[in-house]
Amino acid sequence: MVAAPVVANHPxxxxxxxxxxxxxxxxxxxxxxxxxxxxxxxxxxxxQDASTASETLVVARxxxxxxxxxxxxxxxxAARKVSRLTxxxxxxxxxxAS
Numbered sequence: 001m002v003a004a005p006v007v008a009n010h011p012x013x014x015x016x017x018x019x020x021x022x023x024x025x026x027x028x029x030x031x032x033x034x035x036x037x038x039x040x041x042x043x044x045x046x047x048q049d050a051s052t053a054s055e056t057l058v059v060a061r062x063x064x065x066x067x068x069x070x071x072x073x074x075x076x077x078a079a080r081k082v083s084r085l086t087x088x089x090x091x092x093x094x095x096x097a098s
Contacts, residue, residue: 030072034063045088050096053089060085
């Protein structure tokens with residue numbers, strides 16, 4: 001990734017720019033990780049794989065909570081995702097039990 005030219009002249013503004021670049025790179029990796037885990041969980045639900053879905057749900061919930069603490073996601077956004085994913089997994093396991 002090519003960095004945009006810096007137009008800041010003050011030392012504090014230059015530092016903030018460096019911090020923003022670091023945070024952006026860190027967030028990019030975290031965001032990708034969260035998306036991959038959620039995608040894997042949705043795939044397991046689509047394939048009716050209850051055991052994998054249950055295991056992946058635990059990991060997904062943990063990663064979404066971490067994303068909230070890092071400031072990557074709003075807490076309500078993460079809670080909504082967890083709620084929907086949990087409901088999908090429970091519906092799958094209930095269908096298997098019946």
